[in-house]
Amino acid sequence: MARKKLPPELIRIEQINIRLTAMEFENVTLLSKSAELSPANWIRKYLFSKRFPKAKMSPINIDTFNELNKIGVNLNQLAKLANSGRLEGDITFFLMKLNEHLTKIKMLLLDDSETNKG
Numbered sequence: 001m002a003r004k005k006l007p008p009e010l011i012r013i014e015q016i017n018i019r020l021t022a023m024e025f026e027n028v029t030l031l032s033k034s035a036e037l038s039p040a041n042w043i044r045k046y047l048f049s050k051r052f053p054k055a056k057m058s059p060i061n062i063d064t065f066n067e068l069n070k071i072g073v074n075l076n077q078l079a080k081l082a083n084s085g086r087l088e089g090d091i092t093f094f095l096m097k098l099n100e101h102l103t104k105i106k107m108l109l110l111d112d113s114e115t116n117k118g
Contacts, residue, residue: 027050033057034110055110065109 020028032042034055035081045053079095 004057030107030110065106068102068106068109072099075099075102 028039028042031034031052032039035042035045037045037052038055075095075098078087079092079099082092082095
């Protein structure tokens with residue numbers, strides 16, 4: 001069965017080429033994979049909606065991601081207390097390091113290709 005023809009106003013004929021750094025390309029590729037879109041479609045959706053397309057995750061990853069998000073909220077609350085002087089000692093460095101690790105773990109969870117290799 002042949003594919004239905006699109007109306008002329010929906011046919012994409014114009015093209016824009018952009019150059020990205022290696023890091024930018026890696027970020028776009030990671031984000032587009034997590035949303036199960038091609039990089040071009042991910043950029044198009046982001047550009048016209050002004051929001052990142054939702055990442056598609058397995059139920060296990062969603063639960064893990066939500067738990068990590070709760071930990072991140074608690075870390076931010078502790079950082080706020082530390083910055084206001086209500087906590088004794090300087091724990092700011094450790095909070096920043098924990099937050100960096102938390103961000104890395106979240107990005108790994110968003111990359112479903114790693115969990116689907118096994």
